[in-house]
Amino acid sequence: MNALYSPSVAAMYPKGFDTAVEVGPGLTGGLCGRFRPGHFRGVTTVVAKLLNAVRPDEAFFGRKDAQQAVVIRRMALDLDFMVRITVVPTVREKDGLAMSSRNACLSPAERRSAPVIRRALLAGRKLALSGRGRAGTGAVKAAVRRVLAGEPAVRVQYLDLVDADMLTPLAKSKGKVLLAVAAYMGRTRLIDNVVFRIRRGR
């Protein structure tokens, strides 16, 4: 059986509503959080409400919102929610663009340019995985930027290579890493990422 829980805004945030659930800046201060103050506070608050209202055994979140998934996992663990948080792979258009409701905001020209984000991330991953992970984070980011620069319509907001679980910056790329980008195509902000594991050469 499928069910959709779709409460109104007024039902979720009635008059007098005054509670917030917050994960600390270690996980929420970087990446998207740097440019969207308060965003993850809203996310964790509404997801806490959702988990209480639904009491699911398992909740699924998309890999595209990688930071969101890490933050929600932290929140669910810390507050003893009895739920398994599962991160599912990003669903993509045929040309590689990550599916998002925001894609509908793109002009036809922007839509044609948008897959460059995915191509750039794959180029970064390729470099990071080559030569037994000897490429530094600077070189990996430069490789991503080079590809993105091929589409002048793209304006990068951030490009980061961090530990995939802790979201901490990496001095050198190793272990399970998250290579994430946020970029504007015109007035539309898109995000995407790749997560991969680097074994350091001996």
Next chain:
Amino acid sequence: MNALYSPSVAAMYPKGFDTAVEVGPGLTGGLCGRFRPGHFRGVTTVVAKLLNAVRPDEAFFGRKDAQQAVVIRRMALDLDFMVRITVVPTVREKDGLAMSSRNACLSPAERRSAPVIRRALLAGRKLALSGRGRAGTGAVKAAVRRVLAGEPAVRVQYLDLVDADMLTPLAKSKGKVLLAVAAYMGRTRLIDNVVFRIRRGR
């Protein structure tokens, strides 16, 4: 059947713990919150954890911690916890002193003086209820202070007359009100309160 849930501190706050549940300053900024910054943030966080770990149908909180009960009720409502929050009357010693683990910290002399807190609150309530509630909040507080002044060992931290549900200051005492006091007996901080309803005279 009775059960006691008694986790260790390490189990409640393991390494990496980084989430807080917070109710806004409208309810948490006054009364005890004014003197204990961060206290209610800790309370709502640990109670949210408790509610998730136990999933009770009903949870009971003492009236002595009146602000705590209001804050927890707000949190449980806002975050859609499926629980009934019930506030139970304060249990008292025979001489009127509200039971508290802190009473064990009182010296014998302080213990003998401590019931003055209850007597002072009852004097305040008596004045507030007299004359169809025409006594102003200033007069009610003065009546409480007069009784407390009879015990030099008592040092008042705050004395407030607020709306019992909203915890907002009252210009004039009316409706359901909370008359609350925090006072030091030596180095021990004690709190107590009375909640009562005033019908304004016509």
